Amino acid sequence: MPLEFSHTTLGQRVLFGAGQAASRLAEEVQRLGAQRIMLIASASKRELAQRVAAEIDVVVNYDNVVMHVPIEVAQDARQVARKNAVDLLICVGGGSTTGLAKAIALETRLPIIAVPTTYSGSEATNVWGLTEAARKTTGIDDVVLPTTVIYDAELTMSLPVELSVASGLNGMAHCIDAMWGPHANPINQALAAEGISALATGLPAIVQDSQDLAGREQLLYGAYLSAVAFTSAGSGLHHKICHVLGGTYNLPHAQTHATVLAYVLAFNMDAAPDARDRIAKALGADDALEGLQQLRAQLGAPDKLTDYGFTEADIVEAVKIILPAVPASNPRPVTAENLTELLQAALVGDDPAVLLESPASGPHTL
Template identity: 50%
Template sequence: MTFTYSSLRTRVVFGPGAARTRLVDEVDRLEATRVLVVAGEAEMPLARELAAPLGERVVGWFDDVRQHVPVACAEAARAMARETRADLVLSVGGGSTTGTAKAVALTDSLPVLAVPTTYAGSEMTNVWGLTEAGRKTTGVADVVAPRTVVYDPELTVGLPADLSAASGMNAMAHCVEAVWGPGANPVTDLMALEGVAALRRGLPGVLADGHDVDARSDVLYGAWLSGTAFAAAGSGLHHKTCHVLGGAFDLPHAAMHAVVLPHVLAFQVPALGERAARLGRALGDEADPVGALVRLDDAIGIPAGLRDVGLAEADLDEAVRLVAEKVADGAIPNPRPIGHADVDALVRAAWAGRPATTADENAGAGA
């Protein structure tokens, strides 16, 4: 057995109530005296509550957070960090908030303390992304990985059911892609498959009772594992496809990932071998991982296709062209070769609805 595994040195504090009882101590550990708080408008009241004990150490509040992190928003956050002479960025919110904080870290090398309120998982990665003129650029830089992450399941209790489902399946996408990512290895497999199982276990409970802190804890635990595994295993076909579509058409980030994931998995399964069976076991059906994923999507109300999350039929040709430019003909490492015709079929199928599953095929054969 031969492999290489690198881990990011991010401190994790996990537990119900942690954001209200541990945050000041974690700021102290980072020796921060000038804190810039980044949170979207909806999360800013929570951010103000959590940061209140920091008193005059808070030197700025930035709330111009948008999905896919437009360059203009990133530049505004960087400007505020410099004007206030901040020595720490405290982000409170979802993946777009974390992404905005990362944008500051990328150019100004400020440490980030992240308090996630969704299941994005990006707080555990060293991946950054910025969007300009309809094109999303991503990169990898260790400086953007948060120094500390405080996971508090209680902060996700107010997350609506549809957003909980989409955000949880976005984390699922990190886990699933980590199974075939270019840096996948036995260590990332352990984290990714444990994350899949935790998300599968927790998401139905969250949808049944949004105040179920145990279920919320399972999903947040899965999100932590998803980001950790993805950071080490690296990005592949799924994330490249979604980055292109999200940047070009401003689609809702989490829901788009949730919709595209089973289609990418269906494409990859013939080349995954034993990895497909292990993924299936984590999803609850060793023989049919795609079917298990589709059934989970149906159970928690994930939209059926990209047409349901804002991609117009008139944009399909352009969507196929853009994705093919990014991923086809050997542009990315992938367990199964992918060409333009494969991209065309995948994007159009993802626009139309759910992929066919083994159960569907068996039913058709029986008929």
């Protein structure tokens, strides 16, 4: 078959190096000529953020960071930015912190420097998300893409292993969704495969030794690759499910992605054999699902949605919300029936292999 595809590469400056966040940030602020800086970090990350920003002048510190970015929080933060005539946003933290900076930029068009402390990957995407009335809305706009990302693995050393595992598997979900996203192509599939390999190397290393700097660096590297691949490929079935679970039922972001991942892989992989084989190879396994499950067992990964507040009574509503958002390009057609089966399995931690597509199954419709 002829090789034919389109691919868009986003313009972003990436600075990677352990122990260099403060000096790199000062250099970037000077390069951008910013004078009035808003530093965004949760209360728990305030001390870390102040160390990172030690060499620059900050006009206003903002710490009202809330998971899934409620619209009320975004509106307040935008008002603070305007009141203080801010000309640059700096966010230090995980996906919720980066998400808040994006929400401000979406309306104000202010540039962002992102300094991640987790492996969410949000800093490398042009995707924004806001939650209003228990519904999470996401969109794409280049104005929310951080101008610069500063990766410093030393800033992730205090991230607990349990949360590091969930966050790293969230990154792996970006990679796997990118394999069959609406705009999947050989470039983002190659990036996703390298991301899976890096994450599969870094996660066991930090489980064995939480202070393994090389392992933390592999996780940050993998998180960046996962985000770039996902941004290019677009949001697939996995993310459509998790956005609803997070926005509607307030489930924790990383843990939800880490839990749902194996179920979507099992659901889709036999309908996408090329992607399945790439995933298996990246995991160093003969079988993609077995490889992922072996890794998850090694890591003690999250395994059921009941642990995070999702209930069987929520499934019917969740299916109704998710189904219209499922990409028509998903490798295996999705119905209310098989989506219900997927959520029921993820709810209680059933073996994901129950979702493997039967060769004898008939056609489905979205």
